[in-house]
Amino acid sequence: MKIILYSATGSNSSERIEWLLEYNQVDYQRIEVDSNSLTTSYLSINPLGFVPSLSVDGFMLSESMAIAEYIDEQHLTTTLLGSSSQERARIRQVCEFVNSGIHAPQNRTAIKYWQPNLDESTKKVMRGRWIIESLKRLEKTLFQESQFAIGLSFSLADIYVASIYKKALQHGSEEYIAFTSHLNWLRTQEAILRAEPKT
Ligand SMILES: N[C@@H](CCC(=O)N[C@@H](CS)C(=O)NCC(=O)O)C(=O)O
Structure with missing residues (x-):
């Protein structure tokens, strides 16, 4: 089985x-x-023009939720x-709240559309x-049974939450204790830390 991930450095999704x-x-x-290919050659891979995309033996898929669920269903x-x-x-x-409720409104394309003249x-x-x-709104639904976002073990919810929190820090936001604690907790787990992308 050949799996190819089309990705971009700094891409939260x-x-x-x-x-x-x-x-x-x-x-x-x-x-x-790269950003040039995103609007040119990459459109033949994903006509939507966003990363990530995944190819599994030539089956092409985009949207991180669809990709994660496909990977899961195919075991x-x-x-x-x-x-x-x-x-x-x-x-x-x-994951849906992070993906469509938090990430989508602040993505580069949306901001450029709504606020074309805003400086970087x-x-x-x-x-x-x-x-x-x-995230402060989302916090009320998290960490109820353990230090993991949902339930008692590591899940896709931890990945979505921790990744978007790191994006806020990259944008220069001040730390918010509940999500710093969550990130630090994940990083105490060797397998999770080893797998965390270092971007
Ligand atoms: N809902 C999509 C979001 C994809 C997305 O927004 N990707 C960003 C990078 S994180 C992108 O390709 N941005 C390019 C652009 O806005 O032109 C997913 O979950 O995959």
Whole structure:
């Protein structure tokens, strides 16, 4: 089986899939998509023009949630999507909120569309603030049974939450204790730390 991940350095959505694949020690090839290719040659891989995309023996897929669920359903990895239907639903609830509720409104294309004249440093501040404010809302639904986001073990919800929090820090936001504790907790687990993308 040949797995190819089309990814980009600094891409939050790609980081989710890299973390998942690395955690499960999946053998895959990573192809870096630079910003030029994103709007030209890469459109033949993913007409939507976003990373990540995944190819499994030539079957092409985009959208990190769809990719993670496909990987899970094909048993390419140990599940990080929960062990009961209720837990699976809760994990998806968190991932969806991060993906469409937090990440999408602050992504580069959306900001450029809504605020074409905004300078880069103001953009960074706004993006960081948006992420932290949204995470504060999400916090009320997290860490109820353990220090993991949902339930008692590492899941895709931890990956989505920790990755978007790191993005806020990269934008210059101040640390927020609950999510710094969460990140630090994940990093105490050897397998999780080893798999974490270092971007
Ligand atoms: N919902 C998509 C989001 C994909 C996305 O926004 N990718 C960003 C990088 S994190 C991208 O390709 N941005 C390029 C652009 O905005 O032009 C997913 O989960 O895969």
